[in-house]
Amino acid sequence: MREITLSQAVNEALAEEMRRDPTTFIIGEDVAEAGTPFKILSGLVEEFGTSRVVDTPIAEPGFMGLAVGAAMTGTRPIVDLMFGDFIFLIMDQLCNQAAKTHYMSGGKMSAPLVLRTNLGATRRSAAQHSQSLHALVAHIPGLKVALPSSAYEAKGLLKTAIRDDNPVVIFEDKLMYQDKAPVPEEEFLIPFGEANIKRDGTDVTLIGTSSMVQVCEKAADLLAAEGISAEVIDPRTIVPLDEATLLASARKTSRVIVVDEGHQSFGVTAEIASRINEKAFYHLDAPALRMGAMDVPVPFSPALEDITVPTPEGVADTARKLMSGEMIDAA
């Protein structure tokens, strides 16, 4: 199968869906001729024109609010938020307006929009361009949240998101835009709420999101060399969450580590670990553990930044301790 970058996968998904549905349009800062700072959208304005690939002023709340109204009246906006950190700027329009439109109207109105943005530290971009803030929106009922872990997921999940009648937020890992993965030439979609078991294992389950899937896979390689069999699961969407697949794996291996790049406290790892502890308690040999980013603003210095996020070595080390029983008191 051919391999393409995550950036190309996103571009293909957008082009295919925009050809398919004339009510779709892209809106955001520097999305047209510039194709965004990451050059993800290159070529789209040439095909679809400036009426459907819409450059905006630097006004995140404004274009997000505009997208909500456009979605409510018959179009499917695809909003490009240049950095995930800017989500704080659009919270009212996303969480008070878009997320609640369907519910507050008793099911009569909806806001079918996609918000594409990113997450991920270790790009030396410091505290306001490095955050992984998906837990914030996953907390709000009415928003779906997808976290692609490779070019394949990036394409399949985005196409599904664009066709979804609900507001969907997709966080792409900005360090993965140039990473290649096999992606079929023919059309495909990835349904929401279906986890992907990346690797079968029997001793410990590593649940990873976004780029943490790769971290878990590398940790599984390290553990395999020591005779520890790790299962690696990518939930792919955290809202909806494929709880059944995660619980089945927890019951099988009896040990679980949840790895996510958001801050550890009050985050995605806590939610997933808690559900496993509540619903698979009698099958566990130790409490399900959380491994998130350190609860500090992301520092600039590489010497500091690199230690704030989970690493394969760190995940493997935690898994070893989990296997030896050392982590039972740590929870």
Add this chain to the structure above:
Amino acid sequence: MSPAKQTNSEDYLRMYRQMVRIRTFEDNANQLYLSAKMPGLTHMYSGEEAVAVGICEALTVTDKITSTHRGHGHCVAKGADFKEMFCELLGKEEGYCRGKGGSMHIADQSNGNLGANAIVGGSMGIATGAAFTAKLLGTEDVTVCFFGDGATAQGLMYEVMNMAALWRLPVIYACENNGYSEYTRTDEIAAGSILARAEAFGIEAHQVDGQDVLAVNDLAQKLVARARTGDGPFFIELMTYRYHGHHVGDINRDYYRSRAEEKDWKENRDPIIRFRSWLVAEGIASDDALEAVNAEIRAEAADAVDYALNAKYPDVSEVDMHVFTDVRHALA
């Protein structure tokens, strides 16, 4: 007020009727609050009727509006029914939003009302987006964004006016300047000129007497027609007055405005009294005929209130419905 145009009798009577319907709706809503029959609280539109009616009478059914926390007037003016409105205010299943929105989120998409909004200024993006849809899909619909003077302090307004002006969107920003930003005089929160703020973006801006329904409607007719043919956006500042406090419980308000001021607006500038006198003076309707209209609307409102009081609440199983479009029960 300007002289009557011979052919417009029906339009005039409909405007009168709609203004009285708003006032009557609000009087009943206030009574429901005072008698503790309504959950929560509400914000009265009384006194501002000529604004909503003058503008909405210039719109078609498919034209859109966005509304505010003080939104009952917009909802009625855009064509909503009393029964569904009172049911919504009381949290009943037959309400416009199945009781899930209430006074501050009442919406009636069948008449193009995209909804009230409990965030001051929160619907400015939505209105601009609705206008964007009209342009992208070529529907020729015009959107009116209602908001108060208090909302002019929100940054969102300037962001979306900038985009609307850049892209010539068919949207009319209608600022209902009732002189008070919640419990504070507007001149204490608004520097300079409100009109000048729109003009800074190159948006044609007008100020109009919001207590004169004919003046409001005349201006709205012209601007809506021009917006429909790509000449928008526009901005209107409508000088008006709210008879009640910020919300129904805001009774003791001497600290921010005087009783004498309220009395003056109610007795000398009331939009319904003024328009009624004009209709009689112009020979369009007799005082008796207009009194009969009032009585008919009072009866309609009383029936709707009775109906809503006796209507059933949504079943508790509805609590996790409508969270997502494609999931019947989100927590199942």
